Every structure is written in structure tokens, then in C-alpha cells.
Amino acid sequence: MSVVDRPQLSHLQALESEAIHVMREVAAEFERPVLLFSGGKDSIVLLRLAEKAFRPAPFPFPLMHVDTGHNFPEVIEYRDRRVAELGERLIVASVQESIDSGRVAEETGPRASRNRLQTVTLLDAIAEHSFDAAFGGARRDEERARAKERVMSFRDDFGQWDPKNQRPELWNLYNGRIRKGEHVRVFPLSNWTELDVWEYIDAERLEVPSIYFAHEREVFQRDGMLYAWRDGTELIEGESVFTETVRYRTVGDMSCTGGVRSEAATLREVVTEIAATRITERGETRADDRVSEAAMEDRKKAGYF
Amino acid sequence: MTLDLLRFTTAGSVDDGKSTLIGRLLYDTKQVFEDQLDHVAQASERRGGEGALDLALLTDGLRAEREQGITIDVAYRYFATLKRRFIIADCPGHQQYTRNMVTGASTADLSVILLDARKGVLEQSKRHAFISALLGIPHLVVAVNKMDLVDYSQERFDELVAEFEGFAAKLSTIGTGTGMRRDIAYIPMSALNGDNVVDRSDAMGWYEDPTHHPTLLELLEDVEVAYDHPYDRPARFPVQWVIRPAHGSDYRGYAGQMASGALRTGEEVVILPGGQRSTIAAIDTYDGELSEALAPMSVTVRLADDVDVSRGETICRPDEVPTVARELEADVCWMTDSPLRPGGRYLLKQTTSTVTAIVDTLQDQVDVHTLERAGVGGTSSELGLNDIGRVRLRTSAPLVFDPYDQNRRTGSFVLIDETTNNTVGAGMIAATA
Numbered sequence A: 001m002s003v004v005d006r007p008q009l010s011h012l013q014a015l016e017s018e019a020i021h022v023m024r025e026v027a028a029e030f031e032r033p034v035l036l037f038s039g040g041k042d043s044i045v046l047l048r049l050a051e052k053a054f055r056p057a058p059f060p061f062p063l064m065h066v067d068t069g070h071n072f073p074e075v076i077e078y079r080d081r082r083v084a085e086l087g088e089r090l091i092v093a094s095v096q097e098s099i100d101s102g103r104v105a106e107e108t109g110p111r112a113s114r115n116r117l118q119t120v121t122l123l124d125a126i127a128e129h130s131f132d133a134a135f136g137g138a139r140r141d142e143e144r145a146r147a148k149e150r151v152m153s154f155r156d157d158f159g160q161w162d163p164k165n166q167r168p169e170l171w172n173l174y175n176g177r178i179r180k181g182e183h184v185r186v187f188p189l190s191n192w193t194e195l196d197v198w199e200y201i202d203a204e205r206l207e208v209p210s211i212y213f214a215h216e217r218e219v220f221q222r223d224g225m226l227y228a229w230r231d232g233t234e235l236i237e238g239e240s241v242f243t244e245t246v247r248y249r250t251v252g253d254m255s256c257t258g259g260v261r262s263e264a265a266t267l268r269e270v271v272t273e274i275a276a277t278r279i280t281e282r283g284e285t286r287a288d289d290r291v292s293e294a295a296m297e298d299r300k301k302a303g304y305f
Numbered sequence B: 001m002t003l004d005l006l007r008f009t010t011a012g013s014v015d016d017g018k019s020t021l022i023g024r025l026l027y028d029t030k031q032v033f034e035d036q037l038d039h040v041a042q043a044s045e046r047r048g049g050e051g052a053l054d055l056a057l058l059t060d061g062l063r064a065e066r067e068q069g070i071t072i073d074v075a076y077r078y079f080a081t082l083k084r085r086f087i088i089a090d091c092p093g094h095q096q097y098t099r100n101m102v103t104g105a106s107t108a109d110l111s112v113i114l115l116d117a118r119k120g121v122l123e124q125s126k127r128h129a130f131i132s133a134l135l136g137i138p139h140l141v142v143a144v145n146k147m148d149l150v151d152y153s154q155e156r157f158d159e160l161v162a163e164f165e166g167f168a169a170k171l172s173t174i175g176t177g178t179g180m181r182r183d184i185a186y187i188p189m190s191a192l193n194g195d196n197v198v199d200r201s202d203a204m205g206w207y208e209d210p211t212h213h214p215t216l217l218e219l220l221e222d223v224e225v226a227y228d229h230p231y232d233r234p235a236r237f238p239v240q241w242v243i244r245p246a247h248g249s250d251y252r253g254y255a256g257q258m259a260s261g262a263l264r265t266g267e268e269v270v271i272l273p274g275g276q277r278s279t280i281a282a283i284d285t286y287d288g289e290l291s292e293a294l295a296p297m298s299v300t301v302r303l304a305d306d307v308d309v310s311r312g313e314t315i316c317r318p319d320e321v322p323t324v325a326r327e328l329e330a331d332v333c334w335m336t337d338s339p340l341r342p343g344g345r346y347l348l349k350q351t352t353s354t355v356t357a358i359v360d361t362l363q364d365q366v367d368v369h370t371l372e373r374a375g376v377g378g379t380s381s382e383l384g385l386n387d388i389g390r391v392r393l394r395t396s397a398p399l400v401f402d403p404y405d406q407n408r409r410t411g412s413f414v415l416i417d418e419t420t421n422n423t424v425g426a427g428m429i430a431a432t433a
């Protein structure tokens, strides 16, 4: 096979083009889309893709962050800076407000997490703003329940996902028809892997929050994972706080996102480390998926990201 | 266009070894992570597997499947080698999941059809081959699995190749995409033992010539991918979205993804179905202007004239225009319980336009068991769930299309039920005289 005389498109360019196509379809077919921006690497990539899809015009949708109140400060600082740079509008939906207004009850005990509460805050915000499409950065390679998720995934008026009754999705033709009160989640990065995301960040020279790089932090070890210690964290007997050089592979809620021991201090080193990693991103760093084999599937059915 | 990304689909009868094969591909290319492996080891033990790792367990997803032990929906899986990235659309094989196979096949460039070497070419393998052909997949790979159970016999392999070839000859006459240029490769393998999947087999010395007898992975790494020849193909640019910054800017860009071919700045174009003419003033991307756009790039096109173009229109070259019509014939795979009947009204989405369509007539139907086309009328006058048949449609507004066997992007559509909003049919437009 001779390839010299033919133009080349890298897999990243192909994935990028596919994602831009998805975003433009949603902009064209929905009245009130929103892009969920957490400050994490996947949503950072989504923002760049939105720039590629819609510039020189402003985005045809606002950004929204579901703030658990337990976020890494570095991530919030990054979030605000990035939004200002883009000149786009950010809506912050606050889990604390959901707690204060009695919509949800705070979990208690050393394993308390606001991760589950986010679902209510998210669905409430979607209803309040009448959003009919929400872009998320989820990828099919992340977790087994996601392998069958559609790029454009239908949610009923309870925000629920029905894995047994998904709309067929063929070619690049997305069916965006919904009734009032229903919405779709849209995953432009469906076909990307964790490594693709990092390679893209590297290729595009995107800035990411500093917690993605190796840094010293006070941590404690629980269930084989290293969690960030912060004021107020309840320890279980036998646990102690110590300093370790870690970095994060995802930026969820501080209470359930574990760091990994790492010396990777630059983007290049992170890419190299990921390429050589033998443990999946979620298995390594997300306590919320470890609860049961079907944990993610259950949360997704209920309307989680 | 060369691309280091290959999308392929797999399907097979239950127990042909599809899950084992995919597990083997992932495992032997070192794509299985430690925690996944742990998971599988635990599950293998629970199932009473004696120490052996059941690689098939790497690929089951939803709880329903864990209960039933079968795949019920298309699952997408990812792996990479130094040469290429791969996306597998892993489909269930039963007749009742024909629609899932169609879904998985719609985006695939290659299809792996599994045979059990002991059983020969069964109905489900034929059906999968037919669907792969109907959906216009250019490469078929017939994986003759479980060769270990037939003593790695070359004679048995040759027998199966001959049998499949006989069937394949029939394929080229039966549907919209089936007449397309297609190649078929045959690979004898044992997914269980790993022979000829990633690594070469010691047990099949007769299959050793590396240029003509690749292992499955070698073939997957080297096969040519779609969009290979954008310069030989007509330019099709369906407009998705008009970019117009607010506040008095006179920027007006037509955003979309090249469905096929190439467009260059300075080139004269026609916009269909409207028929306006203009010239390409610029091809914009976030990363700067381009002198040409090739499929499958997403770009923004600016035109030299102040013509009115909107979503749903297609930018083409005047000397290679597609069909513009309000009537079309297509093979439709039906995907829902309530049947398609003449007189039925649906929304039809094709490239970036959505129109209303009325079913005029159902011309004939493919018997998915015998793969023969039969006229309708005698036995049935409707398409039920998982049926495939030739349908004549009329649309509320003109569509811009090519026959599916010439263009998978502009020749495909989905039908949507306006009351349930479900996607109920997948259509492939036929070439009509």
C-alpha cells in the first residue's frame, strides 16, 4: 500500500472532526443546549472543540458547572480563569444550595460524599433553565456500563436513562426529537480514549489544572487509594495523614477522587505515563465506582452524568 | 486519505467465540488493564472456570447481559497498536438483533464474520455477511474459529472457504450496498488458544505466508480505510450550521463536515436543492484558513456571493451533482414493533435535513433466512421488527442524495416516528433508473 501520494488524517483529527460535527448538530437541532464544564480534562477538551465548532461566533450555549462545594480549589480557580478567557457565560449549580433548600440531605460519617447528591442538583438545574441538551465529556472507554451509551443519549422527564431501550444510532445521523421536559445528554468524546484526550491536550497546548501534575499533598490511604486530606475530613481508625507526591487522573469531588503516586510533572510525562499505565482511570481513582460491579450503571440510570 | 483509525464490527452466532475473540485481541495486544483482569479473574472463578481466564468475560457490559450471559446491544470497544487505533462495534448475532447489527455496521469499514469450523456456514453468519454487504462495508474477514477442534485441518478450512465463496457470489445481487467493491479474506484461527489472532500459529504451518496469509491483527493494521480517495469522489458538503457572530460583523460561514470528496478555495459551486451558484471564497478552521477541505474534515466555508444558504442544503461542484428529488427508493431495515405499512408517515433525517416522508409502496422484502428477495402481497404487506425490504417514499421537500452504494453518507437516512420520537427505520437509498 502506497501512502505517500495521499493526504493523511490522524486519528485525533478524525475524532476531532466527528466531535465537532456532533456539537454543530446539537446547536442546530436543540433550543437550549448547555455544556457541562467541570474544569476536568475531558470538559477542557470539549471547550476547545466548541471553539473549533463555533468561532468566530460566541458559543450558542452557556457553560454549567455542578459545584459540590468540595472541589479542589485549583480546579475552581482554573475554571473561572478559563471561562473569563473564553468570554462565555458560566452557570454554577450548587450542591450546597440543594442541601440548604432541603432538596437533598448531606451524607454523614467518614465516607460521606456529595457525589451522589450532584445528580439532584444537575437535574434541578436542567429543569430550572429548561435545558434540552447537555454536553458531557464522558467516554465509552471509561467504564463498562458506558460501552453501550449512545453519543446522543435520551433522558426521560425524570432524567433517567433506560439502557434496555436506547434509540438506535446509525451513521452520523442523530435523532434529537424530544418532548417538553425530556432532554438528551450528548457525548462528543464517546469514541476517545484517555490517551487520546491527553494527546489532544498536548497537541492543542491546552492548559489543565495543576492537580493533574505531580505535586506534594497531604493524603490518607483508604481502600488502597490516596485521598486528599482537607479540614474536616473524618478519618477511620488506623488511617493517618501523610505527605506524598501524587497527581490526579480525574478531578471529581475531593471526597471520592483518589490521587496516584506519580512523578509526572509535565504534559509529556503524563502522556508517557498514561501510555504505559496498566490500570484503568476509573478503577484507580474513583471510589464511587468501586461500591459494586454495577455501580455506574445504577447511577447512570438515575440521571448521573 | 490514509487514516490510522479503523472501525470494524463483529457479530456471530452465540458460542461461535466472538467474545473470546475480542477478549483475545485486547489481551494479546496488551490492552487489558490490571483491574479489568482482576475483575475477569474473579468472575471466571465465580463461574467455576478452573483457573483458566475466561477472556470472553472482558466484554460483557450491562447487568441484563450479565444475567442472561449474552450481548443485547451494540457495545463499543477500543484498542490500539503502534500502527493504528481500533474501534470495535461488538454486536449481538441473533436474528432478533438484526437492527443492532445494522447499527454496528453503519459506521464500520470492516466486518469480522465468525464461523465455527465444526459447524460450517450457518444462517447467522450468512445474515451477518449480508447485513455487512447491505451496509456497504468494503472489507469482510471470515474468521474460521475453533480450528483446534478440527485438528487445524487445511482441508476443512478450504471446504469452508469454498462454501462461503459460493454464498458470497449471491450477495452481490441482493441489496443496495451489496454491489459495491468488496474484498473477502479468510483466516483460520483459534480464539481460545490465540492462533492467528495476534500471534501466528505454530499449529497451522500451511497458513504461514505472511503477505497472503495475515493474522487477524496484521490484516486489521494494514487494510485500507474509507475516505481513502477523496480526489476520486464527488464533493458533498451538507451545511449544518450558519456561523454569524453578532454585532454588525458581516462574517457569514457555512459550517459542516465534508461527507465525501474535496473542495478548494476559488472553486465554483452549486448549492442544492436551491440551485444557487457561487464560488468558495475561503475555507476556515479555528486553526486557520485551508486551501482545500477533504472528507471527513469539519470546516467552515465562506462563499463569494451573498447567496442565502441554510442548514439542510448541500454544497457541490456543478459538474458532479447528486440527485435532487422528492421521491426515492430505498432498502429499509425496520427497528420497531409497530410495522411499516404503505401510507405510513414518518420524519426522515438524511445528511442535515429533516423532512416528512410517506411510504408509497413496499416493493419487496428480503427473507433474512434464505436471503432471497420476494415480492410482497402474498404473505405480507408490511415490514415488521428486524425485517428488511425495498420501499418507495415521497417526501415533503426535495432531498439531495446519492445512491447508497456510491456514497454511504449522502445515501443513508433514518426514519423517526413522530408520536414516539423513536428511531424506527434505517434506510439505504437505491440507485434508480
Ligand SMILES: Nc1nc2c(ncn2[C@@H]2O[C@H](COP(=O)(O)OP(=O)(O)O)[C@@H](O)[C@H]2O)c(=O)[nH]1
Pocket (backbone or CB within 6 Å): B012, B013, B014, B015, B016, B017, B018, B019, B020, B021, B056, B145, B146, B147, B148, B149, B189, B190, B191, B192, B193
Ligand atoms: N476449542 C475452542 N473453543 C473456543 C474457541 N473460541 C471460543 N471457544 C469457546 O466457545 C464458547 C463460546 O465462546 P464465546 O466467546 O463466549 O462465544 P460468543 O457467544 O460468540 O461470544 C466458550 O466456551 C469458549 O471458550 C476456540 O477457538 N476453540
